[in-house]
Amino acid sequence: MPDIIQLLPEYLANQIAAGEVVQRPASVVKELLENAVDAGATSIQLIVKEAGKQLVQVVDNGLGMSPTDARMSLERHATSKIRSTEDLFRIRTLGFRGEALASIAAVAQVEIRTKQRGQETGSLLLVEGSQVTSQVPTACPDGTSIAVKNLFFNVPARRNFLKSNAVEMRHILDEFQHVALANPQIAFSLYQNDLEVFGLPAGKLSQRIVALLGNNYKEQLAGCEEVTAFLTVKGYIGKPESAKKSRGDQFFFVNNRFIRSAYLNHAVLAAYEGLLPRDTHPFYVLFLELDPKTIDINVHPTKTEIKFEDEKTVYAVVRAAVRQALGLHSLTPSLDFEGDVNFAPIRPLRTSAGTGASTELPTPLRHVEFNPDALAASVSAAAARQANRGSGGSERQAPARPTEQARRDLEAFYRELGQPVRPAGEELAPTPPVVATPVLPELPFVHAAPPEPVGRPAPLPTGTAAGLLPTPTVGHSSPRATQVLARYVLLPVKSGLMLIDQEAARERILYEQYVAGQTQGAGHSQALLFPRPITFSPADYAVLQELTQPLHLLGFRFAEFGPLTIAVEAVPADLPAQGEKELFEGLIEQFRSGASSLRLDRREALARALARRVAQATSLARLPEVELNALVDKLFACQVPNYTPDGRPTVVLLDGEQLAAFFRKAGA
Incomplete structure (x- = not known):
């Protein structure tokens, strides 16, 4: 039997290695930027065309390379940063992967210009598919310029898997942000299709944050610092009121390397406990410094996930550092010992957005009779006592008749x-004693099969033959719909009692409306009196560019209004009055989470996100009987009235036997 094991050709081995290192243009950006930082550059320029598919070029003024080093940098497992096994456990540099340039050169056309300081000439290398086609002396400035052209030109299948330019550019912006935030002492610039997107001068971290993420953070930064023998935490956190619906602006750096860590993110959220509005995420840029021997950075190929030797201690220090920063900057609630805690001013009633209906009264005012x-x-x-205090008079004077x-x-x-x-x-009646309400058992859900986890759930048949929901017809001659706790709709039906979650029902109704509008080609819009400008972070703006067409189909109208800024001209009809910026941020965040977890179509994910967002904004609102009946009618006119788009039940049905069981248990 002949031998069947053989060594792979070098070009094929390089292409296999490239599959691990080079996943998309952003992978090239990351490797080249990190190498430029390690080269001691004080100025780094990133140039991309067609979202990196045509060109990714990084120009730095670092140390440069000799002709021999330039040629050796293209070999696999070639590096200037590791000499022994011990060096693997003392790594503080970034671009130490020995196969990075070799892998990039295997799937692209690469041009390298480099010159060491003090040398009269530099070197020019042309590489195509791992083959060095030319190496000649050339005149060039100090430092290195590496241009990667036509990525995956020789691997068409890989190129076909690249996403749209907006998606790829978003990933490039993420990598640029990570390196630029980690190195505020270096000047960075980014050019996209010959237009300058960022021009970041060298400066302090706070200046870099504002320049990179927007002027909105200028008044929202709070310094954070905690120094221990084991770990040092430094950086900035955002004030609770600056929390956003999207979670993009959260950065951890360990020994100046960007990482992702749900564990450390939980530590930060624990420090903010009780301070954040619902469904919002705080901003933070935190740098952790600790002995490289206590971490393992080789857990993930891109080095964005690491392991800590003592995770619990790291968690505790991070949480304490953030909590201390919140306290030092007076961001946590504190007791007001100067005010009279027994007498709070009566606040006017708030009305729900878009309906004008009064919200539920605070408990102290709910059962008060008025004389x-x-x-x-x-x-x-x-008032008389206050006047007497000011004039030195007695407080025992009889009050004036109103x-x-x-x-x-x-x-x-x-x-x-x-x-x-x-x-x-009339005299006040004595207050009746408070009677404890018995705790009822948990209400059972409708016995219906849950929807598929991905896509739209299948319609459920009406009627009660299979234990499914009856379809009520709410009208003038039908039973009255009653609202409970400003959240649930109670409706008598022939077989018992139906309980409808008002927010979930509205989400299902809106979702099907939005899907129908997208199918028809354009959603109904209501024009704003004046266009409202909104500025986004680069990452959020890149996502917004992906969503322009689906948002247009939903009824949004907006136009570019400067760098990272749009002017909103119209929003979907019947949208409740609220901040457009928060609405867009919420949509972007829900689109990210929905699209990534369920792999939904872009339009589907956006319709779900907007329906959830609008339904939440109009929840906990008291509705008149006419609107309650209309809500029930619209719900059961939907294709799938029983569930929200993501599979949560909208309706609970209690038959007579179940209702009787509650009282039997309560009286037992």
Whole structure:
């Protein structure tokens, strides 16, 4: 039997290695930028064309290479940074991968110009598919310029797997951000298709953050520093009010290398506990410095995931550092010992966005009966006491009788609150004792098969033959729909009682409306009185460029309005009044999470994101009976009324037997 094991040809081995190192143009950007930083450059320029598919070029003013080093840099396992096994455990440099340039040269056309300081001439190398076609002396400035052209020109299958220019450019911006944030002492610039996107001078970290991520952070940065014998944490965090719907602006660096760590992110969120609005994410740029021997950076090929020798200690120090920074900058809630904690001012009622309906009253005001004379007298007495304090008078003077106008005003105020108003002079009834409400067992969900995890759930048949939901017809002759806790809709049906989650139902209705609008080619829009400019971070702006067409189909209208800025001219019809910036950030974040977890079509993911966002914005709102009935009608007119787009139930059905069981258990 002949031998069948043989060595691979060098060009094929390089292409296999390139599959690990070079996944997309952003991989080339990362390797070249890190090599430039390691070369001691003080100025680095990144030039890309066609999102890196046509050209990725990095120009630096670092040490440069001799002709021999330039040629050796293209060999596999060639490096200037590792000499022994011990060096693997003391790595503090970035671009130490020995096969990086060799792998890039295996799948692209590469041009290298380099000159060492003090030398009269430099070297020019032309490489194509791992083959050095030319190496000649040339005149060039100090440093190195590496141009990678026509990526994957000799591997068409790999090139076909590249995403759109907007997607690839977003990944390039991410890598550029990581290196630029980690090295504020170096000047960086980025050119895309001959247009300057960033021009970042050397400076402090805070200046780099503002220049890179936007002026919105200028007043939101809080310094963070904690020094221990084991670990040093330095950087900046954002104030809680600056938290965003998208989680893009969160950066960890360990020994100046960008990493991703859900474990450390949890430590930061633990420090912010109780301070952040719902579904928002804080900003942070944190640098961790510790002994390289206590970490393993070879867990992931791109070195973005690492292992700590003592994870619990790292977690505790990071959390303590962030918590201390929040306290030092007076960002955590504190007690006001100067104010009277027993008397809080009565705040006016808030109304839900877009409906004008009053929200649920605070608990202390919910069951208060109003006696106009008593309350007005109390107010007058308080005013008299305050006046006497100021003039040195006695506090024991009888309070003035309230005027008739004051009595009428207070009576009207309590009528707006929906509280009972008793005639003047009537005595207050004693407060009845509080009766504890028994805890009911958990309500069962409808016995229906859950939808598929990906895509749109299949429609469910109506009727009760298979234990499924009956389809109610809500109208003038139908049972009344009642709202409970400003969140649920209670509806009597023939077989029992139906409970509808108001937010989930609205999400299903909106989703199907948006899908129908996209199918028809354009959504209904409502024009804004004045265009509203919104500035995004580079990463969010790159995502927005991907979503321009689907957003247009949903009813959004906007135009470019400068670097990383758009002017919003119209939004989808019936969208509740709210900040457009928060809306776009929420859509971008939900699009990221939805598209990555379920691998949905872009339009599908965006329709889901917008439906969820709008439904959340209009939740916990009191609705009149007409609107409740209309909500039920619209829900059961949907193709799949039983579930939200991501599979959460919208309806719970309790039959007579289940209702009776609650009372049997309660009385047992």
